[in-house]
Amino acid sequence: MRQLGRPPSDSTRKPTNERILVTAADLFLVKSYQEVSMDDVAEACNVTKATVYYYYKTKTRLYTEAMVGLMNRVRSKINYFLEEENSLYDQLVNIAEAYLHVATELDTERFMHSARNSLSDDQIKAIQKAEEAMYSGIEDAIREADEKGDIHTENPAFAVRAYIALVKIGLYHNADGESLFNDKENKAKQIVEFFWRSLEK
Amino acid sequence: MRQLGRPPSDSTRKPTNERILVTAADLFLVKSYQEVSMDDVAEACNVTKATVYYYYKTKTRLYTEAMVGLMNRVRSKINYFLEEENSLYDQLVNIAEAYLHVATELDTERFMHSARNSLSDDQIKAIQKAEEAMYSGIEDAIREADEKGDIHTENPAFAVRAYIALVKIGLYHNADGESLFNDKENKAKQIVEFFWRSLEK
Amino acid sequence: MRQLGRPPSDSTRKPTNERILVTAADLFLVKSYQEVSMDDVAEACNVTKATVYYYYKTKTRLYTEAMVGLMNRVRSKINYFLEEENSLYDQLVNIAEAYLHVATELDTERFMHSARNSLSDDQIKAIQKAEEAMYSGIEDAIREADEKGDIHTENPAFAVRAYIALVKIGLYHNADGESLFNDKENKAKQIVEFFWRSLEK
Amino acid sequence: MRQLGRPPSDSTRKPTNERILVTAADLFLVKSYQEVSMDDVAEACNVTKATVYYYYKTKTRLYTEAMVGLMNRVRSKINYFLEEENSLYDQLVNIAEAYLHVATELDTERFMHSARNSLSDDQIKAIQKAEEAMYSGIEDAIREADEKGDIHTENPAFAVRAYIALVKIGLYHNADGESLFNDKENKAKQIVEFFWRSLEK
DNA sequence: GATGAATGAGATTTCATTCAT
DNA sequence: TATGAATGAAATCTCATTCAT
Numbered sequence: 001m002r003q004l005g006r007p008p009s010d011s012t013r014k015p016t017n018e019r020i021l022v023t024a025a026d027l028f029l030v031k032s033y034q035e036v037s038m039d040d041v042a043e044a045c046n047v048t049k050a051t052v053y054y055y056y057k058t059k060t061r062l063y064t065e066a067m068v069g070l071m072n073r074v075r076s077k078i079n080y081f082l083e084e085e086n087s088l089y090d091q092l093v094n095i096a097e098a099y100l101h102v103a104t105e106l107d108t109e110r111f112m113h114s115a116r117n118s119l120s121d122d123q124i125k126a127i128q129k130a131e132e133a134m135y136s137g138i139e140d141a142i143r144e145a146d147e148k149g150d151i152h153t154e155n156p157a158f159a160v161r162a163y164i165a166l167v168k169i170g171l172y173h174n175a176d177g178e179s180l181f182n183d184k185e186n187k188a189k190q191i192v193e194f195f196w197r198s199l200e201k
Numbered sequence: 202m203r204q205l206g207r208p209p210s211d212s213t214r215k216p217t218n219e220r221i222l223v224t225a226a227d228l229f230l231v232k233s234y235q236e237v238s239m240d241d242v243a244e245a246c247n248v249t250k251a252t253v254y255y256y257y258k259t260k261t262r263l264y265t266e267a268m269v270g271l272m273n274r275v276r277s278k279i280n281y282f283l284e285e286e287n288s289l290y291d292q293l294v295n296i297a298e299a300y301l302h303v304a305t306e307l308d309t310e311r312f313m314h315s316a317r318n319s320l321s322d323d324q325i326k327a328i329q330k331a332e333e334a335m336y337s338g339i340e341d342a343i344r345e346a347d348e349k350g351d352i353h354t355e356n357p358a359f360a361v362r363a364y365i366a367l368v369k370i371g372l373y374h375n376a377d378g379e380s381l382f383n384d385k386e387n388k389a390k391q392i393v394e395f396f397w398r399s400l401e402k
Numbered sequence: 403m404r405q406l407g408r409p410p411s412d413s414t415r416k417p418t419n420e421r422i423l424v425t426a427a428d429l430f431l432v433k434s435y436q437e438v439s440m441d442d443v444a445e446a447c448n449v450t451k452a453t454v455y456y457y458y459k460t461k462t463r464l465y466t467e468a469m470v471g472l473m474n475r476v477r478s479k480i481n482y483f484l485e486e487e488n489s490l491y492d493q494l495v496n497i498a499e500a501y502l503h504v505a506t507e508l509d510t511e512r513f514m515h516s517a518r519n520s521l522s523d524d525q526i527k528a529i530q531k532a533e534e535a536m537y538s539g540i541e542d543a544i545r546e547a548d549e550k551g552d553i554h555t556e557n558p559a560f561a562v563r564a565y566i567a568l569v570k571i572g573l574y575h576n577a578d579g580e581s582l583f584n585d586k587e588n589k590a591k592q593i594v595e596f597f598w599r600s601l602e603k
Numbered sequence: 604m605r606q607l608g609r610p611p612s613d614s615t616r617k618p619t620n621e622r623i624l625v626t627a628a629d630l631f632l633v634k635s636y637q638e639v640s641m642d643d644v645a646e647a648c649n650v651t652k653a654t655v656y657y658y659y660k661t662k663t664r665l666y667t668e669a670m671v672g673l674m675n676r677v678r679s680k681i682n683y684f685l686e687e688e689n690s691l692y693d694q695l696v697n698i699a700e701a702y703l704h705v706a707t708e709l710d711t712e713r714f715m716h717s718a719r720n721s722l723s724d725d726q727i728k729a730i731q732k733a734e735e736a737m738y739s740g741i742e743d744a745i746r747e748a749d750e751k752g753d754i755h756t757e758n759p760a761f762a763v764r765a766y767i768a769l770v771k772i773g774l775y776h777n778a779d780g781e782s783l784f785n786d787k788e789n790k791a792k793q794i795v796e797f798f799w800r801s802l803e804k
Numbered sequence: 805g806a807t808g809a810a811t812g813a814g815a816t817t818t819c820a821t822t823c824a825t
Numbered sequence: 826t827a828t829g830a831a832t833g834a835a836a837t838c839t840c841a842t843t844c845a846t
Contacts, residue, residue, distance in 0.1 A: 016830080016831090031318060032233060032235065032314065032315045034233065034235035034236065034315075034815095035235060035315075035318055037814080037815060037816085038815080038816065038817085039814085039815080039816095047831075047832090048831070048832055048833075049816090049817090049832095050817095050818090050819090050831070050832055050833075050834095051830080051831055051832070053816090053817070053818080054829095054830070054831065054832090055830095057817090058816085058817085059815095059816070059817090107310065107311070107314070109308065109311065110308070110310065110311045110314055110315075113233065113308070113311055114233045114235075114236075114311075114315055117232060117236055125376050128375065128376035129376050132375060132376060155381065155382070155391070157381045158370060158381045158382070158391075158392075158395070161370045161373060161381065162366075162367055162370060162395065165363075165366035165367060165369070165370060166363055166366060166367075168366070169359060169362045169363060169366060172362060174329065174333060175326050175329035175330050175333060180356065180358045180359045180362065181356070181359070190356070190359075191359075194359070194363065194399050195399070197398055197399040197401075198395050198396070198398040198399050200398075217805080217806090238839080238840060238841080239840075239841060239842085240839090240840075240841095248806075248807090249806070249807050249808075250807090250808095250840095250841090250842090251806065251807050251808075251809095251843090251844095252805080252806050252807070254841090254842070254843085255805070255806065255807090256805095258842095259841080259842080260840095260841065260842090411845075411846075418809080418810090433720060434635060434637065434716060434717045436635065436637035436638060436717075436836095437637060437717075437720055439835080439836060439837085440836075440837065440838085441835085441836080441837095449810075449811090450810070450811055450812075451811095451837090451838085452810070452811055452812075452813095452838095452839085452840090453809080453810055453811070455837090455838065455839080456808095456809070456810065456811090457809095459838090460837085460838080461836095461837070461838090509712065509713070509716070511710065511713065512710070512712065512713045512716055512717075515635065515710070515713055516635045516637075516638075516713075516717055519634060519638055527778050530777065530778035531778050534777060534778060557783065557784070557793070559783050560772060560783045560784070560793075560797070563772045563775060563783065564768075564769055564772060564797065567765075567768035567769060567771070567772060568765055568768060568769075570768070571761060571764045571765060571768055574764060576731065576735060577728050577731035577732050577735060582758065582760045582761045582764065583758070583761070592758070592761075593761075596761070596765065596801050597801070599800055599801040599803075600797050600798070600800040600801050602800075619826085619827090640818080640819060640820080641819075641820060641821085642818090642819075642820095650827075650828090651827070651828050651829075652819095652820090652821090652828090653822090653823095653827070653828050653829075653830095654826080654827055654828070656820090656821070656822085657826070657827065657828090660821095661820080661821080662819095662820065662821090
């Protein structure tokens with residue numbers, strides 16, 4: 001066991017509170033809010049439960065901050081792809097590809113549902129705002145393309161959600177463990193193609 | 202006060218085990234697997250916890266049977282719409298409309314996720330099979346329409362999932378509680394229109 | 403360890419819930435609300451913590467019911483002494499004697515203080531009512547004696563509290579462990595004498 | 604924003620250790636030993652918990668010193684009243700009045716009870732000694748009056764405790780929040796009158 | 805068929821205390 | 826002098842499950 005009291009400073013390591021946040025986010029991605037115990041988080045971080053509580057006063061706070069942090073990181077990645085000199089179509093393929101490579105589903109509906117009864121209204125809102133921010137880059141890009149006349153859509157907000165929902169299907173495996181796609185390499189491309197057809201003029 | 206003696210047999214009342222199953226399904230729809238306790242189920246059924254255990258030896262069994270039952274009921278409804286003398290397009294609109302009226306999301310991904318770590322492999326498979334069966338009617342209809350040349354799709358299985366995923370977006374409300382659609386009456390129609398464009402030849 | 407599940411019935415034993423209540427009262431008499439843990443109660447009753455919670459959903463409920471029960475028992479004892487064919491003076495001596503023999507202080511102020519921040523308003527009131535009921539017999543007797551002209555007091559309610567407070571001093575021991583009374587046998591008599599002088603006409 | 608650099612020495616401010624002691628005493632007056640956490644003390648003092656520990660190595664020490672300090676301060680006040688040129692009767696009224704104005708009960712029995720199981724024997728003794736010292740002035744005054752023949756009592760030590768106990772009743776409020784006294788202005792006078800009758804020759 | 809009684813394991817949270825800086 | 830970081834131990838409470846009736 002670790003010694004009691006403040007440990008000797010180690011500037012090479014990331015600060016503990018950040019480590020906890022990232023680790024917790026990882027766990028909450030795979031298991032649901034209720035399934036991840038504070039003990040689990042502590043153990044995964046190599047600290048004691050009390051240390052987790054030192055930084056995050058309640059489990060709901062930890063959850064909220066972990067989720068918001070995670071979504072912000074994803075937003076950065078998405079926006080990175082959107083800043084490349086590319087057609088919107090190609091950008092969407094890239095994002096989809098990246099998404100499908102992460103493999104674990106970033107299902108915000110699920111996040112909210114499993115935690116909704118535990119979180120406070122403010123916490124729910126904070127996560128939802130982060131989620132909307134995550135996708136707002138895509139929405140802007142779609143709106144822009146619509147205004148330029150490259151595509152046609154009457155409801156860009158819906159279009160984004162549609163895009164996200166379709167991409168997620170790429171991760172689906174049926175009861176026998178088979179994907180819906182024979183050609184796994186081109187999953188992303190096929191999905192975006194399907195989506196894109198709804199936007200063509 | 203309860204009356205003395207054996208209660209007059211109430212033939213309208215469903216047998217206890219079925220009542221438990223349906224009630225449990227209702228609860229699992231709103232809360233996650235972990236959030237619904239056996240006590241909750243018992244209370245909602247007006248029986249004791251021991252009675253629930255009398256019929257269902259474990260919580261996972263109860264969950265599995267409740268979910269499978271629920272999905273079978275949904276399948277019947279879906280197939281009922283598919284049997285009407287209608288174009289596929291109209292049938293899809295009807296199904297979407299019904300779905301959006303139920304309001305609580307029948308999110309099988311979520312069901313599986315929140316319970317996956319608790320259920321046995323067999324139980325997971327049973328639920329997944331029921332889920333696939335739930336949508337197989339739509340898949341058949343799409344395949345048929347493709348063969349008749351009414352639409353074009355290379356991956357009917359994906360198309361069904363896409364349809365379901367898109368319909369679900371109709372239930373989405375953002376952080377401020379607003380729907381993505383201004384015209385709430387025609388949500389279902391708009392969604393199916395969007396979907397249909399991807400299937401047109 | 404005990405076996406799981408319902409134990410074989412044993413009609414000789416007092417029902418578990420009563421045993422818990424009485425045992426808890428004993429503990430709360432010696433230690434404060436916070437110092438008595440639910441584990442302590444369980445251990446003292448030879449049941450598990452979960453059993454205690456089976457009967458009393460929260461610690462505050464257990465505390466409230468235990469205290470009210472205790473006070474009711476004391477009330478019976480007091481009233482028993484008051485029903486004897488005796489002068490009020492002698493009755494008060496008897497009660498004081500009994501009180502001083504119990505040795506542990508039944509200090510309701512203390513009970514309330516240590517628990518006040520934990521109990522609900524209703525719970526506090528319930529205990530206070532039980533406390534008032536405990537002493538109401540004495541108050542009636544004093545009022546009666548006043549009306550008969552045996553004594554004189556303008557504030558019977560205060561007189562009771564005074565009586566109780568004075569009796570409690572009989573239990574006091576100073577820093578060196580010495581009582582305030584040399585003649586331990588006649589403590590009760592001396593105290594009541596002191597009290598009585600304030601009531602004489 | 605806090606100003607940069609060393610703060611100008613604030614000679615009006617008491618040294619930290621004294622501030623902690625007084626603040627802690629305030630807290631322990633309202634809540635019990637167990638209910639006041641070191642965090643509470645730290646927060647109320649605007650220092651960190653570690654600072655509290657820098658001055659007081661354990662919670663029991665802090666408690667002991669805070670209580671002793673408090674009682675010493677009360678002793679000074681009592682003795683101040685006793686030094687005035689007044690009859691003992693009037694002095695007792697003044698003390699009672701002051702006591703009833705403070706409103707929070709200085710119930711040493713309660714203090715001891717709630718902490719007894721945590722404090723060391725020495726610590727308990729220290730507090731008890733301080734308590735006795737607190738009241739010794741009154742005891743001396745009563746003994747003196749007895750010797751002068753103004754009053755009669757066989758047990759001055761008991762008389763003091765009786766006096767204190769009776770005064771405390773002035774703070775009592777029943778379950779409906781009502782005081783025992785209609786004439787709130789003259790509470791102190793009525794109580795001392797009651798007490799005094801027991802001392803008259 | 806249905807229930808009341810009991811439990812073991814584990815969850816969240818609190819808190820006095822320690823130690824390097 | 827004062828503090829931030831960390832911990833071990835314990836407290837309250839929950840819950841799936843078992844068993845005698």
